[in-house]
Amino acid sequence: MTAEPPGAGPVRTAIPPRVLTVAGSDSGGGAGIQADLKAMLALGTHGMSVLTAVTAQNSLGVMGAWELPLEAIRAQFRAVVDDIGVQAVKTGMLASSAIVETVAGLLAGLAAPVVVDPVGVSKHGDALLAAEALDAVRIKLLPIATVATPNLDEVEQLTGVRVTTELEMRRAAAAVLEFGPRWALVKGGHLAGDAVDLLTDGAEEYWLRSVRHDNRHTHGTGCTLASAIAAHLAHGMPVPEAVASAKEYVTGAIEAGFPLGAGIGPVDHAWRWR
Numbered sequence: 001m002t003a004e005p006p007g008a009g010p011v012r013t014a015i016p017p018r019v020l021t022v023a024g025s026d027s028g029g030g031a032g033i034q035a036d037l038k039a040m041l042a043l044g045t046h047g048m049s050v051l052t053a054v055t056a057q058n059s060l061g062v063m064g065a066w067e068l069p070l071e072a073i074r075a076q077f078r079a080v081v082d083d084i085g086v087q088a089v090k091t092g093m094l095a096s097s098a099i100v101e102t103v104a105g106l107l108a109g110l111a112a113p114v115v116v117d118p119v120g121v122s123k124h125g126d127a128l129l130a131a132e133a134l135d136a137v138r139i140k141l142l143p144i145a146t147v148a149t150p151n152l153d154e155v156e157q158l159t160g161v162r163v164t165t166e167l168e169m170r171r172a173a174a175a176v177l178e179f180g181p182r183w184a185l186v187k188g189g190h191l192a193g194d195a196v197d198l199l200t201d202g203a204e205e206y207w208l209r210s211v212r213h214d215n216r217h218t219h220g221t222g223c224t225l226a227s228a229i230a231a232h233l234a235h236g237m238p239v240p241e242a243v244a245s246a247k248e249y250v251t252g253a254i255e256a257g258f259p260l261g262a263g264i265g266p267v268d269h270a271w272r273w274r
């Protein structure tokens with residue numbers, strides 16, 4: 001056999017890993033599906049989406065939210081999975097217990113790691129998950145998560161554990177693990193001081209610490225972090241490395257966050273390219 005001379009055959013490009021976000025749309029482009037797809041592109045993956053809800057949203061808040069029919073959610077999922085394939089999944093805004101249960105049912109049959117960001121409220125305090133859906137998140141969604149990434153408000157809503165110091169994050173993570181995710185990443189972004197997150201599977205413990213960037217343009221931090229973890233998992237990284245790399249990525253994106261509109265601007269997903 002002789003090797004083909006360069007340029008003789010068809011041009012082949014490597015196929016990037018495929019990552020699916022199951023989340024809501026943020027019309028302002030800072031959080032939700034839009035943030036997820038940007039993070040996935042920036043980290044060398046092909047992003048795909050199952051839209052659960054549409055929000056009218058900008059830097060000032062959420063002006064309206066509309067859920068998609070369950071049938072539309074199932075159809076988007078089947079279209080992507082049956083033809084294209086999925087190497088990792090991220091879930092975000094799921095709005096209602098019916099959507100949480102539908103999505104959990106679909107993901108239970110998928111052989112891919114699932115990053116669950118149990119989105120509760122937006123940075124402006126607007127509810128993105130109905131109170132009646134908390135039990136479905138606890139009982140149906142968290143058990144199938146490879147990594148669950150609650151912020152401190154979501155931890156309190158889901159487990160009742162209120163965190164005011166870094167060390168209390170340990171008790172919060174243990175309470176999250178009781179619902180069955182393989183790993184819990186408790187995000188300390190809402191505490192004062194360094195931005196510290198705790199990752200644990202109950203045996204290993206990793207403290208992820210970064211300086212707090214004094215930047216109010218933090219719209220989309222949680223979505224971006226969870227999507228970055230999913231992207232790294234799709235590349236085949238083990239969970240602790242995937243989370244550490246994702247933390248580094250979101251920290252840079254926050255540092256580079258920029259003002260858009262009159263309120264809280266977005267993080268910069270393209271910071272490594274600028």
Ligand SMILES: Nc1ncnc2c1ncn2[C@@H]1O[C@H](COP(=O)(O)OP(=O)(O)O)[C@@H](O)[C@H]1O
Nearest residue numbers: 151187188189190195196211212213221222225
């Ligand atoms: N001002 C900041 N500077 C640096 N990192 C931050 C800042 N705010 C949040 N983070 C980090 O951003 C990620 C998302 O955290 P957080 O903002 O708590 O989540 P959410 O968007 O779900 O509320 C975490 O890694 C957190 O530590």
Ligand SMILES: Cc1ncc(COP(=O)(O)O)c(N)n1
Nearest residue numbers: 024031032122220221222223
């Ligand atoms: C559609 C949608 N999904 C999620 C968030 C949370 O945003 P953040 O990542 O800033 O907590 C949001 N504001 N809108």
